[in-house]
Amino acid sequence: MLDMSGCRLISADSHVIEPPDLFSARLPAKLRDRAPRLETASGVCRWSVDGVSAPLPDSVVNGSGWRRAPHGPRTFDDVLPALYDAAQRLVAQDADGVAAEVLYPFPGLWDLIRATGEHELILACVRAYNDWIAEFSAHRPDRLIGLGRIPMTGFDDACEELQRCVNDLGLRGVIIDAWPALGPAPGRGDDRFWEVVNEAAVPVSIHYTLGGSSRSTPPAGIAPGLRPPMADAALPLVAAGIFDRFPDVRFVLAHGDAGWATHWLEFTDINYVRNRHLSQYQLENSDLLPSEYLRRHFWFTVHQDRSAVRNRHKLGRTHLLWSSHFPLDGADWPDDRRQAVRLTEELPTEERADILGKNVARLYRLPGFEDGFAGVEEEPMARLVHF
Amino acid sequence: MIYKAISADGHVNEPPNLFEDRLPAKFKERGPRVIETPNSKGHAWVMEGQSRPSVLGFACMYFRSSKRGDRASLIDTFKNIKDRGVRFEDMFEGSWDPAARAREITDDQIDAEVIFNGVGTVWNGIKLMKDKELSLACFQVYNDWMAEFQDYAPERFICNATLPSTGIDDCLRELDRCVDMGLRTVQLEAYPSGSFTEPSAADDRFWAAAVELDMPVNVHTEFFFPAGDLGSKITADGVPDTKLRAKALGIDLDAGKFPVILYKMISSGVFERFPTLKFLGTEVHLGWIPYYLEKFDESVLRNRQEWDLPLLPSEYFHRNVSVVYIVDEAGAADRYDIGVGNIMWGPDFPHSSSNWPVDYELGHEILERAGATPSEIQRIMWRNAADMYQLSYDEPVMVGSTTGRGNA
Structure with a gap:
C-alpha cells in the first residue's frame, strides 16, 4: 500500500443517527406527544412519526455495507455508539484513519418528518436537531463538522434558522431540501436567504434530491449510476441569476458522486449553445457557458467513483470531495482509508491530498484553512464543447 | 470498398400524406394527419386521442432557404x-425522398446511413392510440414505406422497421413481414410485449427470433421522445416541462429511458439467455x-448474493450492446471504458442536433482531439456499423489495427 501518512482524510458526507431522546427532550411540551420516536417493528429498530416509520439501515450495526451485518438493529442498543455519541465518534474516526467528517442527519427520519406537512412540528424538530448537532460538533469542532438543517416551513423560518445556525450555533454549513421561499423554482423571492449565505460564505448542501415529497437517498431497485435528481436543481439556480447577484454562494451536491457530471455539463452546454435563441433560460453573463457557472459554484462529494477522479480536470479538481458515507450502505468502516487509497491511487500526491481532505477543509474553512480557496491556483476550466 | 463514414443514426420525417394515402379504407379518416399551426405558421401532426398537436419543431435544422454553413460558421x-x-416545404426533401437523401448525405461525406423513424413527430401518438388495430395499421404503413425507401439504394440506406407496441404476437408477425420486405434492422418503441415499463418472459420469443435472424435491435434514445402531449421545452426557469405532462398522461418517462431499459435488460438476464x-x-x-x-x-x-448471473453487468454490456452518439467530447475521451468496438458515430441528420454539411468533419475532429488512433477512428466512424449491419468492405491496411468487438 502506498504511504498515505502525509494525507489527511476528511469525509465530506458522513451521517449521524439521531439519539432516542433528541426530540422527546427538546421539543416544546405541547408537541412532545407527536415527537418522532424509536420503536421496534418486524424485528427492526425504526424511527416513527405519525404512525409512519423508517427502519434504520442494517449498516448502523457495524458501519459497513461491505461486511454485511447478520441482522439489522433490533433495538437502539444495537446501533454503533459512534453514530450518536461525540466522544465515541472520535474513536471511530481514529479506527478508520479519518481526521474529520462533515455530518448529515439520517435521511430516512427527515423524509418522515417532512411528510407530516405540519409546519409547527417540522420547525420544532429542525430546531431541536440543530441544537443537538451543534452540541455534538462542539465536542471537537475541528473533527466534527455538523451541518444545520433549513426548515421548509416558510421563507421567514428559513432565513431565521439560517441566521441561527450560522451566528448562534456556529455551524459551518446548512442543508436545504426546498427553495427557501418554497417556490417551484428559485427566484427573486429567495434573495434575502442567499444574501445571508453569500455574506457568511457557508456552503449549502443538497443531499441527493430537492423537492417536497421526494426521498433524500436513492430508492432501492433503480438503475445505478444515473444522474441524481438533485442535479435538476442546479441549472434553475444559474437561470435565476443567483450566482450573478451572490457570487460567493456555493453548493455541495452530496451523496450523488460526480462521475455522471462530465456528461451532464457537456450536454448542458451543447443544449445552451445550440438552442439559446429559442425561448429558454438566459444567462446574465453572456461570456460564460452554463457549465462554467456550475463548475464555479458547485462541489461534488465522491465515494466509489473512479470515473469522476479520472475526469477531475473537466469537473475541477478542487471541486471533488471524498466521502465515506459512514454508516450508510456504501460505507467501508473501519476500512474507509483503504477505499480512499484505492480510489485515488493513480493521482499525483498533491491532487490526492486535495480530493481526500484539503478541498473540503478549504470549503468549510476548517482550522488551518481559514482562507478557504484563496491562494489555491485555479486550473483553467477545460472547455467541454468545441463548436 | 473502404468507407469514409457510415452514419449509424439518421432520420426520415414521415411525409404528410403517408398515412392518408396508405391506410386501409376503414382507417383512412383516422390516421395521423398534418395541420397548419395557426400561431407559428408551421405544420404539426395530429393523432387520434392526442390533445396537443406534435409540431415539426426540432425535426430538422437545415432549411432549403438557409445559407449553407461550413465548419468555421457552424455556431x-x-x-x-x-x-x-x-x-414541410421548407425542409430538405431527403426527409422523405430517397433520391434527394442520397445527394444530401453525399454532401455530408457519408457513404451509408442507418435510418430511423421521425421519433417525436408521430410516434408517441401512434403508440398511445386506444384502438390497437388502428395503431398496428400505422406501423405497417410506415414499414411498407421504409422498405420502398431502402430499395432505392440498399447499399446506402439501412432502414429500420419500427415494431408495433400492440403486443408480442403483432410484434413477431411484423418482424417476419419486415424481414420478408428486406429490412435489416428494427427499432423498438416499447418492450416486445408492448410494455413501456418492464421486460417480461413474453419478450423471450422476440429475442429468440432476433437472434435467429441475426437482426440488430435498436432503441432510439427512449420509448417516449418528447413532443406533442409531452412537450419538449425547457422553461425560462431552466426546468423541462416534459415530466409534468407525462405524469398527467400516466406515462413513466424514466422507465423508458435507455439507461433504465439497459439496466432491466442486463439484470433480467436477457443477455445471459441470448448471448448473441x-x-x-x-x-x-x-x-x-x-x-x-x-x-x-x-x-x-x-x-453478490442478490445477483445470480455469471457475468458482471459491464461484461454483458461489452459483449451485447452498442451505443451511438452525435457529438460527445467526454465520451470520446473515455472510449476505452466504453469499448471502442461498442461505439458508433451517427449525426442524427436531419434533426436539429445534426451539423450538416460538416457532420463528418466535426465527428472526425472530436475523435482526433480525444487522441484516437486512425484505426479507432475508422472503427467508430464506419467499421463497427459495417460489421453490425453486415455491409461488406475490404480489410483496411493499417499498422497496429485490431479486429473484433469488445474492449480496445
Whole structure:
C-alpha cells in the first residue's frame, strides 16, 4: 500500500443517527406527544412519526455495507455508539484513519418528518436537531463538522434558522431540501436567504434530491449510476441569476458522486449553445457557458467513483470531495482509508491530498484553512464543447 | 470498398400524406394527419386521442432557404434551429425522398446511413392510440414505406422497421413481414410485449427470433421522445416541462429511458439467455456510460448474493450492446471504458442536433482531439456499423489495427 501518512482524510458526507431522546427532550411540551420516536417493528429498530416509520439501515450495526451485518438493529442498543455519541465518534474516526467528517442527519427520519406537512412540528424538530448537532460538533469542532438543517416551513423560518445556525450555533454549513421561499423554482423571492449565505460564505448542501415529497437517498431497485435528481436543481439556480447577484454562494451536491457530471455539463452546454435563441433560460453573463457557472459554484462529494477522479480536470479538481458515507450502505468502516487509497491511487500526491481532505477543509474553512480557496491556483476550466 | 463514414443514426420525417394515402379504407379518416399551426405558421401532426398537436419543431435544422454553413460558421447556423413554425416545404426533401437523401448525405461525406423513424413527430401518438388495430395499421404503413425507401439504394440506406407496441404476437408477425420486405434492422418503441415499463418472459420469443435472424435491435434514445402531449421545452426557469405532462398522461418517462431499459435488460438476464443478441442504444451518447457501468458493477460486487448471473453487468454490456452518439467530447475521451468496438458515430441528420454539411468533419475532429488512433477512428466512424449491419468492405491496411468487438 502506498504511504498515505502525509494525507489527511476528511469525509465530506458522513451521517449521524439521531439519539432516542433528541426530540422527546427538546421539543416544546405541547408537541412532545407527536415527537418522532424509536420503536421496534418486524424485528427492526425504526424511527416513527405519525404512525409512519423508517427502519434504520442494517449498516448502523457495524458501519459497513461491505461486511454485511447478520441482522439489522433490533433495538437502539444495537446501533454503533459512534453514530450518536461525540466522544465515541472520535474513536471511530481514529479506527478508520479519518481526521474529520462533515455530518448529515439520517435521511430516512427527515423524509418522515417532512411528510407530516405540519409546519409547527417540522420547525420544532429542525430546531431541536440543530441544537443537538451543534452540541455534538462542539465536542471537537475541528473533527466534527455538523451541518444545520433549513426548515421548509416558510421563507421567514428559513432565513431565521439560517441566521441561527450560522451566528448562534456556529455551524459551518446548512442543508436545504426546498427553495427557501418554497417556490417551484428559485427566484427573486429567495434573495434575502442567499444574501445571508453569500455574506457568511457557508456552503449549502443538497443531499441527493430537492423537492417536497421526494426521498433524500436513492430508492432501492433503480438503475445505478444515473444522474441524481438533485442535479435538476442546479441549472434553475444559474437561470435565476443567483450566482450573478451572490457570487460567493456555493453548493455541495452530496451523496450523488460526480462521475455522471462530465456528461451532464457537456450536454448542458451543447443544449445552451445550440438552442439559446429559442425561448429558454438566459444567462446574465453572456461570456460564460452554463457549465462554467456550475463548475464555479458547485462541489461534488465522491465515494466509489473512479470515473469522476479520472475526469477531475473537466469537473475541477478542487471541486471533488471524498466521502465515506459512514454508516450508510456504501460505507467501508473501519476500512474507509483503504477505499480512499484505492480510489485515488493513480493521482499525483498533491491532487490526492486535495480530493481526500484539503478541498473540503478549504470549503468549510476548517482550522488551518481559514482562507478557504484563496491562494489555491485555479486550473483553467477545460472547455467541454468545441463548436 | 473502404468507407469514409457510415452514419449509424439518421432520420426520415414521415411525409404528410403517408398515412392518408396508405391506410386501409376503414382507417383512412383516422390516421395521423398534418395541420397548419395557426400561431407559428408551421405544420404539426395530429393523432387520434392526442390533445396537443406534435409540431415539426426540432425535426430538422437545415432549411432549403438557409445559407449553407461550413465548419468555421457552424455556431452561427444554430440560429436556424426552430422548435415550431417548421413547414414541410421548407425542409430538405431527403426527409422523405430517397433520391434527394442520397445527394444530401453525399454532401455530408457519408457513404451509408442507418435510418430511423421521425421519433417525436408521430410516434408517441401512434403508440398511445386506444384502438390497437388502428395503431398496428400505422406501423405497417410506415414499414411498407421504409422498405420502398431502402430499395432505392440498399447499399446506402439501412432502414429500420419500427415494431408495433400492440403486443408480442403483432410484434413477431411484423418482424417476419419486415424481414420478408428486406429490412435489416428494427427499432423498438416499447418492450416486445408492448410494455413501456418492464421486460417480461413474453419478450423471450422476440429475442429468440432476433437472434435467429441475426437482426440488430435498436432503441432510439427512449420509448417516449418528447413532443406533442409531452412537450419538449425547457422553461425560462431552466426546468423541462416534459415530466409534468407525462405524469398527467400516466406515462413513466424514466422507465423508458435507455439507461433504465439497459439496466432491466442486463439484470433480467436477457443477455445471459441470448448471448448473441445485438442490442443498440442509438442517440444515447457516451459520457454517462463509464460511471454507469462502474456503479452497476460495484452494486453487484458488493451484493453478490442478490445477483445470480455469471457475468458482471459491464461484461454483458461489452459483449451485447452498442451505443451511438452525435457529438460527445467526454465520451470520446473515455472510449476505452466504453469499448471502442461498442461505439458508433451517427449525426442524427436531419434533426436539429445534426451539423450538416460538416457532420463528418466535426465527428472526425472530436475523435482526433480525444487522441484516437486512425484505426479507432475508422472503427467508430464506419467499421463497427459495417460489421453490425453486415455491409461488406475490404480489410483496411493499417499498422497496429485490431479486429473484433469488445474492449480496445
